[in-house]
Amino acid sequence: MINWPAIIKLSDDAELIYVSDQAEWDNDTELHCFVYDETDYLIDSSGHIFKLTNRTNNCAIPDSTDNTLQLTEILGLIKAHAAQQGSCCVAKLFAPTISDAYKIVASMNKI
Secondary structure, eight states: OOOSSEEEEOTTSOOEEEEOSHHHHHHOHHHHSSOOOTTOEEEETTOEEEEOOOEETTEEOOEEEEEEOOHHHHHHHHHHHHHHTTOSOGGGOOOSSHHHHHHHHHHHHTO
16 A cells, blocks of 8 residues: 655656655556556655556556665655756755655645
8 A cells, every 4th residue: 555645766867756645646647557667666655665567457556565765765866856957955955754755846846
Protein backbone atom coordinates (compact mmCIF):
# COMPACT_ATOMS: atom_id res chain seq x y z
CA MET A 1 0.00 0.00 0.00
CA ILE A 2 1.33 3.40 -0.98
CA ASN A 3 1.49 6.14 1.65
CA TRP A 4 0.66 9.33 -0.23
CA PRO A 5 2.01 11.77 -1.24
CA ALA A 6 4.72 10.19 -3.35
CA ILE A 7 7.30 11.12 -5.94
CA ILE A 8 8.39 9.38 -9.10
CA LYS A 9 12.12 9.28 -9.79
CA LEU A 10 12.87 8.89 -13.48
CA SER A 11 16.07 7.13 -14.51
CA ASP A 12 19.05 9.16 -15.72
CA ASP A 13 17.29 12.41 -14.85
CA ALA A 14 17.09 14.57 -11.75
CA GLU A 15 13.44 15.32 -12.50
CA LEU A 16 10.94 14.26 -9.84
CA ILE A 17 7.21 13.98 -10.38
CA TYR A 18 4.97 14.75 -7.40
CA VAL A 19 1.83 12.63 -6.97
CA SER A 20 -0.46 13.93 -4.24
CA ASP A 21 -2.76 10.95 -3.74
CA GLN A 22 -4.35 7.81 -5.16
CA ALA A 23 -7.00 9.83 -6.98
CA GLU A 24 -4.36 11.83 -8.85
CA TRP A 25 -2.55 8.60 -9.78
CA ASP A 26 -5.81 7.00 -10.99
CA ASN A 27 -7.10 10.06 -12.86
CA ASP A 28 -3.90 11.20 -14.58
CA THR A 29 -3.30 8.85 -17.51
CA GLU A 30 0.11 10.44 -18.12
CA LEU A 31 1.13 9.05 -14.73
CA HIS A 32 -0.29 5.56 -14.67
CA CYS A 33 -0.28 4.73 -18.40
CA PHE A 34 3.28 5.87 -19.05
CA VAL A 35 5.70 3.07 -19.96
CA TYR A 36 8.28 3.31 -17.21
CA ASP A 37 11.87 2.12 -17.44
CA GLU A 38 13.20 -0.62 -15.15
CA THR A 39 15.14 2.03 -13.24
CA ASP A 40 12.19 4.40 -12.73
CA TYR A 41 10.51 4.10 -9.36
CA LEU A 42 7.95 5.63 -7.02
CA ILE A 43 8.91 6.57 -3.46
CA ASP A 44 6.06 7.00 -1.01
CA SER A 45 5.98 9.30 2.01
CA SER A 46 7.32 6.48 4.22
CA GLY A 47 10.36 6.08 1.99
CA HIS A 48 9.21 2.75 0.52
CA ILE A 49 10.22 2.14 -3.09
CA PHE A 50 7.80 0.79 -5.69
CA LYS A 51 8.77 -0.49 -9.15
CA LEU A 52 6.60 0.82 -11.98
CA THR A 53 7.15 -1.84 -14.65
CA ASN A 54 4.33 -4.18 -13.59
CA ARG A 55 1.49 -3.49 -16.04
CA THR A 56 -2.17 -4.45 -16.18
CA ASN A 57 -4.48 -3.25 -18.96
CA ASN A 58 -1.65 -1.02 -20.28
CA CYS A 59 -1.36 0.77 -16.94
CA ALA A 60 1.53 0.78 -14.48
CA ILE A 61 0.78 -0.94 -11.20
CA PRO A 62 3.21 0.12 -8.45
CA ASP A 63 4.89 -2.99 -7.09
CA SER A 64 6.39 -2.80 -3.61
CA THR A 65 10.03 -3.69 -3.12
CA ASP A 66 11.90 -4.43 0.07
CA ASN A 67 13.89 -1.23 -0.40
CA THR A 68 13.46 2.10 1.31
CA LEU A 69 15.16 5.48 1.22
CA GLN A 70 15.92 7.59 4.27
CA LEU A 71 14.99 11.26 4.53
CA THR A 72 18.59 12.33 3.84
CA GLU A 73 18.65 10.33 0.60
CA ILE A 74 15.30 11.77 -0.49
CA LEU A 75 16.49 15.29 0.30
CA GLY A 76 19.48 14.60 -1.96
CA LEU A 77 17.11 13.72 -4.81
CA ILE A 78 15.08 16.85 -4.13
CA LYS A 79 18.18 19.04 -4.09
CA ALA A 80 19.24 17.62 -7.48
CA HIS A 81 15.71 18.25 -8.81
CA ALA A 82 15.79 21.84 -7.51
CA ALA A 83 19.21 22.46 -9.02
CA GLN A 84 18.03 21.15 -12.40
CA GLN A 85 15.14 23.62 -12.24
CA GLY A 86 17.56 26.47 -11.54
CA SER A 87 16.62 27.05 -7.90
CA CYS A 88 19.13 28.94 -5.81
CA CYS A 89 20.34 28.03 -2.34
CA VAL A 90 19.69 24.35 -3.01
CA ALA A 91 22.14 23.28 -0.31
CA LYS A 92 19.91 24.92 2.30
CA LEU A 93 16.84 22.82 1.47
CA PHE A 94 15.65 20.96 4.54
CA ALA A 95 12.51 19.21 5.73
CA PRO A 96 11.88 17.37 9.02
CA THR A 97 9.86 14.57 7.38
CA ILE A 98 9.55 12.91 3.99
CA SER A 99 6.01 14.28 3.59
CA ASP A 100 7.32 17.79 4.23
CA ALA A 101 10.12 17.20 1.72
CA TYR A 102 7.54 16.22 -0.89
CA LYS A 103 5.76 19.53 -0.30
CA ILE A 104 8.94 21.21 -1.55
CA VAL A 105 8.66 19.22 -4.80
CA ALA A 106 4.97 20.08 -5.10
CA SER A 107 5.71 23.80 -4.69
CA MET A 108 8.49 23.66 -7.31
CA ASN A 109 6.19 21.97 -9.81
CA LYS A 110 3.65 24.82 -9.49
CA ILE A 111 6.15 27.38 -10.72
